[in-house]
Amino acid sequence: MLDLSNGIDSLTNFKRMTPGYLKQLHESGGPLVLTINGKDEVVVQDAAAYQRLQELAEKAERQEAIEAIKEGLADLEAVRTKPARAAILALARKFGMKVEG
Incomplete structure:
Protein backbone atom coordinates (compact mmCIF):
# COMPACT_ATOMS: atom_id res chain seq x y z
CA MET A 1 0.00 0.00 0.00
CA ASP A 46 3.27 11.62 -13.40
CA ALA A 47 2.17 9.66 -16.45
CA ALA A 48 4.91 7.01 -16.25
CA ALA A 49 4.05 6.19 -12.63
CA TYR A 50 0.37 6.00 -13.53
CA GLN A 51 1.14 3.65 -16.42
CA ARG A 52 3.13 1.37 -14.08
CA LEU A 53 0.22 1.36 -11.65
CA GLN A 54 -2.21 0.43 -14.44
CA GLU A 55 0.07 -2.40 -15.59
CA LEU A 56 0.30 -3.77 -12.04
CA ALA A 57 -3.49 -3.65 -11.69
CA GLU A 58 -3.95 -5.50 -14.99
CA LYS A 59 -1.39 -8.12 -13.97
CA ALA A 60 -3.21 -8.65 -10.66
CA GLU A 61 -6.54 -9.03 -12.49
CA ARG A 62 -5.04 -11.61 -14.86
CA GLN A 63 -3.55 -13.53 -11.93
CA GLU A 64 -6.90 -13.49 -10.16
CA ALA A 65 -8.59 -14.88 -13.28
CA ILE A 66 -5.95 -17.60 -13.62
CA GLU A 67 -6.47 -18.64 -9.99
CA ALA A 68 -10.26 -18.78 -10.48
CA ILE A 69 -9.83 -20.96 -13.57
CA LYS A 70 -7.47 -23.28 -11.67
CA GLU A 71 -10.01 -23.53 -8.85
CA GLY A 72 -12.76 -24.38 -11.33
CA LEU A 73 -10.64 -27.05 -12.98
CA ALA A 74 -9.82 -28.54 -9.59
CA ASP A 75 -13.55 -28.63 -8.78
CA LEU A 76 -14.18 -30.46 -12.05
CA GLU A 77 -11.48 -33.03 -11.29
CA ALA A 78 -12.80 -33.59 -7.77
CA VAL A 79 -16.40 -33.78 -9.09
CA ARG A 80 -17.49 -30.83 -6.94
CA THR A 81 -19.94 -29.69 -9.59
CA LYS A 82 -23.65 -29.84 -10.33
CA PRO A 83 -25.65 -29.39 -13.53
CA ALA A 84 -26.32 -25.76 -14.49
CA ARG A 85 -30.10 -26.19 -14.27
CA ALA A 86 -29.85 -27.49 -10.69
CA ALA A 87 -27.59 -24.58 -9.72
CA ILE A 88 -29.98 -22.04 -11.28
CA LEU A 89 -32.98 -23.58 -9.50
CA ALA A 90 -31.13 -23.53 -6.18
CA LEU A 91 -30.25 -19.86 -6.64
CA ALA A 92 -33.81 -19.04 -7.65
CA ARG A 93 -35.15 -20.72 -4.50
CA LYS A 94 -32.56 -18.96 -2.35
CA PHE A 95 -33.49 -15.52 -3.69
CA GLY A 96 -37.23 -16.16 -4.05
CA MET A 97 -37.30 -15.94 -7.82
CA LYS A 98 -39.42 -17.82 -10.32
CA VAL A 99 -37.75 -19.87 -13.03
CA GLU A 100 -39.74 -20.62 -16.16
CA GLY A 101 -39.27 -23.54 -18.45
Missing part, protein backbone atom coordinates in the same frame (compact mmCIF):
# COMPACT_ATOMS: atom_id res chain seq x y z
CA LEU A 2 1.25 3.45 -0.81
CA ASP A 3 2.08 5.77 2.07
CA LEU A 4 0.56 9.06 1.00
CA SER A 5 1.25 10.81 4.30
CA ASN A 6 4.55 12.30 3.07
CA GLY A 7 3.27 13.77 -0.18
CA ILE A 8 0.47 16.10 0.88
CA ASP A 9 0.04 19.75 -0.03
CA SER A 10 -2.69 22.20 -0.91
CA LEU A 11 -4.14 22.62 -4.35
CA THR A 12 -3.42 26.34 -3.99
CA ASN A 13 0.31 25.67 -3.56
CA PHE A 14 0.25 23.22 -6.46
CA LYS A 15 -1.32 25.85 -8.73
CA ARG A 16 1.18 28.50 -7.63
CA MET A 17 4.25 26.30 -8.09
CA THR A 18 3.17 23.77 -10.71
CA PRO A 19 6.55 23.44 -12.50
CA GLY A 20 8.34 22.59 -9.24
CA TYR A 21 5.73 20.03 -8.28
CA LEU A 22 5.84 18.46 -11.73
CA LYS A 23 9.61 18.11 -11.45
CA GLN A 24 9.19 16.48 -8.03
CA LEU A 25 6.56 14.08 -9.40
CA HIS A 26 8.79 13.07 -12.33
CA GLU A 27 11.85 12.57 -10.12
CA SER A 28 10.17 10.71 -7.28
CA GLY A 29 7.66 8.70 -9.28
CA GLY A 30 5.43 8.97 -6.24
CA PRO A 31 1.98 10.48 -5.93
CA LEU A 32 1.02 13.80 -4.37
CA VAL A 33 -2.20 14.28 -2.40
CA LEU A 34 -3.73 17.72 -2.91
CA THR A 35 -6.03 19.20 -0.31
CA ILE A 36 -8.76 21.79 -0.43
CA ASN A 37 -9.55 23.47 2.89
CA GLY A 38 -7.37 20.87 4.63
CA LYS A 39 -9.31 17.91 3.22
CA ASP A 40 -7.76 15.33 0.87
CA GLU A 41 -9.41 15.84 -2.52
CA VAL A 42 -7.23 14.53 -5.36
CA VAL A 43 -4.09 12.53 -6.01
CA VAL A 44 -1.75 13.47 -8.85
CA GLN A 45 1.18 11.55 -10.28
